[in-house]
Amino acid sequence: EDKVVQSPLSLVVHEGDTVTLNCSYEVTNFRSLLWYKQEKKAPTFLFMLTSSGIEKKSGRLSSILDKKELFSILNITATQTGDSAIYLCVRGGSGANNLFFGTGTRLTVIP
Amino acid sequence: ETGVTQTPRHLVMGMTNKKSLKCEQHLGHNAMYWYKQSAKKPLELMFVYNFKEQTENNSVPSRFSPECPNSSHLFLHLHTLQPEDSALYLCASSQPGGSSYNEQFFGPGTRLTVL
Numbered sequence: 001e002d003k004v005v006q007s008p009l010s011l012v013v014h015e016g017d018t019v020t021l022n023c024s025y026e027v028t029n030f031r032s033l034l035w036y037k038q039e040k041k042a043p044t045f046l047f048m049l050t051s052s053g054i055e056k057k058s059g060r061l062s063s064i065l066d067k068k069e070l071f072s073i074l075n076i077t078a079t080q081t082g083d084s085a086i087y088l089c090v091r092g093g094s095g096a097n098n099l100f101f102g103t104g105t106r107l108t109v110i111p
Numbered sequence: 112e113t114g115v116t117q118t119p120r121h122l123v124m125g126m127t128n129k130k131s132l133k134c135e136q137h138l139g140h141n142a143m144y145w146y147k148q149s150a151k152k153p154l155e156l157m158f159v160y161n162f163k164e165q166t167e168n169n170s171v172p173s174r175f176s177p178e179c180p181n182s183s184h185l186f187l188h189l190h191t192l193q194p195e196d197s198a199l200y201l202c203a204s205s206q207p208g209g210s211s212y213n214e215q216f217f218g219p220g221t222r223l224t225v226l
Contacts, residue, residue: 034214040219041199041201041219042201042219043201043217045214045216048214088154099215102153103153
């Protein structure tokens, strides 16, 4: 079964905290691991990871993939209230229909 | 207009109604998708169209009927829905080619309520 498991399911932090979101997956036809941020409606793309051990960074967000242990983490430093959202982890395979979404982590950042 | 647009943004319908959801992408992509997002469940892939050909169905009930007249437009026709079909329906597009299939661009979604 192509499962993507995210943890924690929800998280409440104060502004300025650093958070780590986890994603583990089962390997079947693996091509990439993606992170999306979903605030109100449309998920927006954050990162696509294809190689182990190479950190991708965008401002206060960073992510890394471990293909041996089959997991990825998303780090957010110095969190802001605008970071409040659901963060979705997605495992991608080859082909248009090989995308498997996790349930997401709901992050709430309080002032 | 850029990106992926969806109309309507909200829809309330009775179980005997027939309605359609529309998605349009302005990104030049050749693959388009319909997803269903219910509360506390992962996004569920419903349909995939690749170069206007349907390539995935995922055992979606026949009360959902997709249509892809060209690579920029995607419809989801709805008839005799059930209350449990109430959800957010998201459209996405991507450009085929290796792992770039995987990076999808999502529309804002249609919040559907079936009474």
